[in-house]
Amino acid sequence: MSTAIEELLWTEKYRPRSLKEIVNQKEIVERLSKFVAEKNMPHLLFAGPPGTGKTTAAHALAHDLYGDNYTQYMLELNASDERGIDTIREKVKEFARSKTPPDIPFKIVLLDEADNMTADAQQALRRLMELYSANTRFILAANFPSKIIDPIQSRCAFFRFTPLGKDDVVGRLRYIAEKENVKYDEDALEAIYDISEGDMRKAINILQTAASLGKVDVDSVYKVVGMARPKDIREMVEEALKGDFTGARELLRKVMIEYGLSGEDVVRQIHRELFSNDLKIPEELRVMIADYLGEIHYRIVEGSDDDIQLSAFLAWLAMMSKRVGAATT
Numbered sequence: 001m002s003t004a005i006e007e008l009l010w011t012e013k014y015r016p017r018s019l020k021e022i023v024n025q026k027e028i029v030e031r032l033s034k035f036v037a038e039k040n041m042p043h044l045l046f047a048g049p050p051g052t053g054k055t056t057a058a059h060a061l062a063h064d065l066y067g068d069n070y071t072q073y074m075l076e077l078n079a080s081d082e083r084g085i086d087t088i089r090e091k092v093k094e095f096a097r098s099k100t101p102p103d104i105p106f107k108i109v110l111l112d113e114a115d116n117m118t119a120d121a122q123q124a125l126r127r128l129m130e131l132y133s134a135n136t137r138f139i140l141a142a143n144f145p146s147k148i149i150d151p152i153q154s155r156c157a158f159f160r161f162t163p164l165g166k167d168d169v170v171g172r173l174r175y176i177a178e179k180e181n182v183k184y185d186e187d188a189l190e191a192i193y194d195i196s197e198g199d200m201r202k203a204i205n206i207l208q209t210a211a212s213l214g215k216v217d218v219d220s221v222y223k224v225v226g227m228a229r230p231k232d233i234r235e236m237v238e239e240a241l242k243g244d245f246t247g248a249r250e251l252l253r254k255v256m257i258e259y260g261l262s263g264e265d266v267v268r269q270i271h272r273e274l275f276s277n278d279l280k281i282p283e284e285l286r287v288m289i290a291d292y293l294g295e296i297h298y299r300i301v302e303g304s305d306d307d308i309q310l311s312a313f314l315a316w317l318a319m320m321s322k323r324v325g326a327a328t329t
């Protein structure tokens with residue numbers, strides 16, 4: 001990757017180079033550091049959601065093993081990009097023949113998105129792993145480990161990466177914002193965490209896009225991701241639950257126009273708010289709303305009119321709250 005892109009993209013600029021710079025994932029970092037100390041390791045399977053540090057950890061491990069010029073001892077392949085197992089086989093064969101590191105008996109093949117390979121391709125991969133195991137170790141990265149065939153799973157040490165917590169994400173965003181001289185509101189960083197759901201890549205990208213517009217505040221954050229502020233969505237639902245259908249419908253039109261949301265976007269955001277702690281409603285009502293919202297979502301996806309469906313939803317909320325006798329508290 002060129003230096004220009006590394007400088008431009010904050011996810012690259014602030015990608016941890018060494019294991020000790022990785023945020024959280026403590027147990028993983030400890031186990032990997034042991035491999036570095038022992039200069040030995042088995043094949044590895046890194047599993048977990050996007051943006052939690054799988055690729056970063058593989059590079060950091062190679063960096064700590066081989067030093068700054070580690071890339072000559074590491075082959076990175078993306079299972080979805082490479083044209084089938086034959087291409088992978090050719091590349092691995094060539095790589096296995098190339099220069100070996102001075103005092104470590106193996107090189108590393110990183111295979112990203114391994115769970116996108118068919119079961120047949122994975123069988124071929126398994127044979128490849130065995131064939132070159134004398135001087136090569138494979139690191140497989142996957143979002144869904146259940147899609148990796150058992151014979152491969154049993155040959156790898158398993159590492160589960162978990163979504164990063166609020167303190168970790170907000171702390172990292174604060175660190176980057178300070179380094180980049182970005183003006184920000186603390187609650188904007190928390191909003192970025194809420195949207196990212198523990199995906200650090202997504203969080204850093206939102207910060208960078210919002211910062212390009214000026215000060216990072218809650219409004220600019222929701223604007224760049226094309227979402228309404230949760231508060232606006234909650235107010236709309238609460239208004240309907242108070243029985244004020246007309247008021248709720250006005251708020252609906254406002255969020256759709258102001259934020260340029262589609263009907264499906266609005267349904268997704270209502271769904272999100274339904275399970276947040278900020279919407280205080282009785283459990284019985286929450287269950288009914290979740291059920292009916294699923295129906296509305298289906299109708300919109302099938303091509304029904306956004307406005308008619310969402311108006312019907314708000315009307316239903318207004319009627320339901322009366323029947324259950326439950327206005328918001």
Ligand SMILES: Nc1ncnc2c1ncn2[C@@H]1O[C@H](COP(=O)(O)OP(=O)(O)OP(=O)(O)O)[C@@H](O)[C@H]1O
Pocket residue numbers: 010011012014015016021022023024025048049050051052053054055056057112141142143164172200201202204
């Ligand atoms: N644990 C972490 N500590 C610090 N930064 C992180 C961490 N995890 C992710 N990041 C940041 O997010 C970016 C993306 O992370 P990475 O490529 O490692 O994700 P991944 O888990 O491999 O995701 P994918 O499954 O999409 O490939 C990194 O460049 C880095 O800036």
